[in-house]
Amino acid sequence: MNSGNAKGGGKLSGFFTAVVVLGVVLAVLFNSLLSSGKVMFSNDAPLGLLAAQADIVWSNFQAYWTDLNWVGGSFLSGAPSITPVAYAILGPVLYAKWAVPLCLLLLGLSGWFFARNNKFGNAVAILTGLAAALNSNPVSYACWGLPPKAVTMGAMLVAVGLLHLQARTQGWRRWAQIVLAGFAVGVGVAEGADVGAILSLYVAAFAAWQYFAEPAKEKGRAVRVGLALALVAICAAWFATHSLSSLVGTQIKGVAGMDQNQESKEQRWEFATFGSLPPAETLRIVVPGLFGYRMDTPNGGAYWGGVGSDGKPEHRFSGSGEYAGVLVILLAVFAVANALRRERSPYTESERRYVWFWAVAAALSLLMAYGRFAPFYRALFELPYFSTIRFPMKFLHGMDICLVILFGYGLEAVARLYLAPGKVAAVDSAWGRWWSRVEGWNWGWLLGSWIAVGVAMVLALLYTASFQSLEQYIAAIPFQDDKASAWFSIGEVWKAVGFLALSVGVVTLALAGWFAESRLKFAWWVFGLILVADLVRANLPWVKAYDYRTRYQSNVLFDVLKARPWEHRVSAYLAPQRLGLMVATTEFAYLQKEWLENQFQYFHIQSLDIDQMARTPELDKAYLQAFVPPQLGLAAQIMQQFPQLDRLSPEQAGQLAEFMPTIQSNLFSITRLWELTNTRFIFGWASGIDRFNQMFDPVQRRFKVRMPYGLGLMPGATPPASNAPIADAIQSYTAIPSDKGPLALIEFSGALPRARLYNRWETITNGAVSLARLTSPNFNPEDTVIVDGTIPGFAPSASPGKSEVSFDSYSPKHLVLKSKSDTAGVLLLNDRWHENWRAFVDGQPAPVFRANFLMRGVPLSPGEHSVELKFVSQSTTLWVSLGAVVSGFLLAGLLMVVPGQKSEKT
Numbered sequence: 001m002n003s004g005n006a007k008g009g010g011k012l013s014g015f016f017t018a019v020v021v022l023g024v025v026l027a028v029l030f031n032s033l034l035s036s037g038k039v040m041f042s043n044d045a046p047l048g049l050l051a052a053q054a055d056i057v058w059s060n061f062q063a064y065w066t067d068l069n070w071v072g073g074s075f076l077s078g079a080p081s082i083t084p085v086a087y088a089i090l091g092p093v094l095y096a097k098w099a100v101p102l103c104l105l106l107l108g109l110s111g112w113f114f115a116r117n118n119k120f121g122n123a124v125a126i127l128t129g130l131a132a133a134l135n136s137n138p139v140s141y142a143c144w145g146l147p148p149k150a151v152t153m154g155a156m157l158v159a160v161g162l163l164h165l166q167a168r169t170q171g172w173r174r175w176a177q178i179v180l181a182g183f184a185v186g187v188g189v190a191e192g193a194d195v196g197a198i199l200s201l202y203v204a205a206f207a208a209w210q211y212f213a214e215p216a217k218e219k220g221r222a223v224r225v226g227l228a229l230a231l232v233a234i235c236a237a238w239f240a241t242h243s244l245s246s247l248v249g250t251q252i253k254g255v256a257g258m259d260q261n262q263e264s265k266e267q268r269w270e271f272a273t274f275g276s277l278p279p280a281e282t283l284r285i286v287v288p289g290l291f292g293y294r295m296d297t298p299n300g301g302a303y304w305g306g307v308g309s310d311g312k313p314e315h316r317f318s319g320s321g322e323y324a325g326v327l328v329i330l331l332a333v334f335a336v337a338n339a340l341r342r343e344r345s346p347y348t349e350s351e352r353r354y355v356w357f358w359a360v361a362a363a364l365s366l367l368m369a370y371g372r373f374a375p376f377y378r379a380l381f382e383l384p385y386f387s388t389i390r391f392p393m394k395f396l397h398g399m400d401i402c403l404v405i406l407f408g409y410g411l412e413a414v415a416r417l418y419l420a421p422g423k424v425a426a427v428d429s430a431w432g433r434w435w436s437r438v439e440g441w442n443w444g445w446l447l448g449s450w451i452a453v454g455v456a457m458v459l460a461l462l463y464t465a466s467f468q469s470l471e472q473y474i475a476a477i478p479f480q481d482d483k484a485s486a487w488f489s490i491g492e493v494w495k496a497v498g499f500l501a502l503s504v505g506v507v508t509l510a511l512a513g514w515f516a517e518s519r520l521k522f523a524w525w526v527f528g529l530i531l532v533a534d535l536v537r538a539n540l541p542w543v544k545a546y547d548y549r550t551r552y553q554s555n556v557l558f559d560v561l562k563a564r565p566w567e568h569r570v571s572a573y574l575a576p577q578r579l580g581l582m583v584a585t586t587e588f589a590y591l592q593k594e595w596l597e598n599q600f601q602y603f604h605i606q607s608l609d610i611d612q613m614a615r616t617p618e619l620d621k622a623y624l625q626a627f628v629p630p631q632l633g634l635a636a637q638i639m640q641q642f643p644q645l646d647r648l649s650p651e652q653a654g655q656l657a658e659f660m661p662t663i664q665s666n667l668f669s670i671t672r673l674w675e676l677t678n679t680r681f682i683f684g685w686a687s688g689i690d691r692f693n694q695m696f697d698p699v700q701r702r703f704k705v706r707m708p709y710g711l712g713l714m715p716g717a718t719p720p721a722s723n724a725p726i727a728d729a730i731q732s733y734t735a736i737p738s739d740k741g742p743l744a745l746i747e748f749s750g751a752l753p754r755a756r757l758y759n760r761w762e763t764i765t766n767g768a769v770s771l772a773r774l775t776s777p778n779f780n781p782e783d784t785v786i787v788d789g790t791i792p793g794f795a796p797s798a799s800p801g802k803s804e805v806s807f808d809s810y811s812p813k814h815l816v817l818k819s820k821s822d823t824a825g826v827l828l829l830n831d832r833w834h835e836n837w838r839a840f841v842d843g844q845p846a847p848v849f850r851a852n853f854l855m856r857g858v859p860l861s862p863g864e865h866s867v868e869l870k871f872v873s874q875s876t877t878l879w880v881s882l883g884a885v886v887s888g889f890l891l892a893g894l895l896m897v898v899p900g901q902k903s904e905k906t
Contacts, residue, residue, distance in 0.1 A: 242878045
């Protein structure tokens, strides 16, 4: 029952056609990248972060350590998969430029691969690939900085396509295809972590469903299907061994709230379901900008929906794209409707059952995505390890893939019924005679679809009439331009109605037989143009490029901070609390965030501030809670009321005096935190340094202005438009020299050096006691260090000794220090401890223990030493996964070289 459009050449020529078509469309969507120096905006993996890891990218496949935020930490290691290897080969700039369109191209080709292996025609396969590549879900996530999610979704399509293919194959090739399907699932897990794990459930369910879907003719079919399912699972685990090991080690093991007991699950419910889809926002699947796009989309397009909202305007999700396309939805419904008809169905019995499977999977995915807004996700949350997954909306990745698959089935039904050569007769020129061919089921479909268009127009009119109510509702959200947002939303509704009418119209022409023999190619162009025009216009707000040469310029501030950055840290505010103690202006708060996420990473400037720590390790959580007590929130609010401490009115001075005892008792812990973490530089005001000392260090007064500066337009930057969102506008500004300020880089001379030798130490093995001691005013961190455990053969000295330490070489995962001391002691390195750090003193292994609760300590005997510290991990899992990669390439090559059996089923 192949459609006529399948007979236009082999798979190889069809593949190259798909590459060209997808490449041209993606080039149009991402045409801004064709300019020299332009790279993609990325929230989760900005160019600065990519550049920071460029020198150690290959070693990150064994273990990933970052030193640029907080006091260091271990994160997911690189997997021997597509995007990590692409980054290692391309380098940070080329990866930042091309990763998004290339990953979407892979997704599109995966859609084509699925359709062709499901025996769809080549034109249908190409349009299925376009529907996958341009689906707003992968596009928005990729543009937001997560292109691997597109690869994960593509891996699911490849796995399902291979499972379709093996069902028609005999002998060793069948089992080779099943193994490759398992490897494809492993690629998805390696690329998408928990998203890959979720999508692997779809593949497993599909493999099991094949038992019910395929004709029951072969002996031992149940055993074969069971073995296939087991083999897919084994091969997926084989490929993803290294990723799974890293995932458990960094995201679950030792992470606060990840215990699999009922108490920890209940504590995690609100946090884990933060990203849930409100049922009303299901409409975003058919109206892309109904609730806006991301927060900084101009001209009224900022997101104003309810995802992630907890009553605070700043606590909202970005509003990721969930638009599948009007034509995609229409033909997905068309596929389901045709699967329900028994007479004159375009599908085989197996295909009908497959359509049912994907329709049910899409519906269940949507119900799971509702998360906290519906009861369905709660049952899943109670299962082991599902409570560790954040954002129920991740199930929308699966829903969108299901819709793309159903779209392929729907389009293939149109091709088989109305666009196959020999089935389309010439149409009478008289308009009224078109409908003589439309009868029975077709008439019911056309009547229902045009009624849907009419209902959509009525609803659009009612929505337009409610403009004032909508404006008032949006006005309650402080960061919105209510009038512009209301008109933007209404405009998106009418665009969707227009594309619905076009989509129903082209399907109507097909059913009526308008696309005669001479117009068959034209039919595919019409379908393709409607699909591409709709999805491209919906995705344009997500595409955001900038000139990295301008954005990543240095300035007078960075010039100071990037000089030997491993010897000091800088702090602008304390995340995740983001207290805003130093500078309370909105503009500078955005600029701090810009620097923290981009320029600090690019110039390797080490900051105490935490950019993101969604899964806080237990040790770090306890440390933060000890130095940032809950009552400090009140002090922070008071400080924000009086940001310029030298310009207080008498009334403000009186108000501040009332709270001074509370503030000073709390802010001591902040000063101690800066002291222990080698935080030498603080952002603040150029004036008011005396008051700053009075509050943070009233006795020793160790804060001074290192450099006053102001803010000005960045050289080469275009002045932002007056209505530009502040997050965009602030990127055009930088620090400029200014003797009069008003801002300043404040230097704290009391910060401990990054490395120091102590001949006095206290042994405290109880964590709570250790933290209490560290935060006590009676403890002197310059004289004594706290060690967690005894040091055999070493004893503290009764009198101070002479010692010195210096860095001989430094990289994030490998550093060498030179030390000299006349007594035995403890080398304290004020970087975070981790079990994978190894020490070598004069070439010999030495223990690395926790010091000052969170930092690294190494015992040293008297004399001169060379101390080498390396971050290492077991590479066994990496070699296991590499074995799967090699096996996959060899197996795929064998399938391509060895001719297929003539007995392959059709």
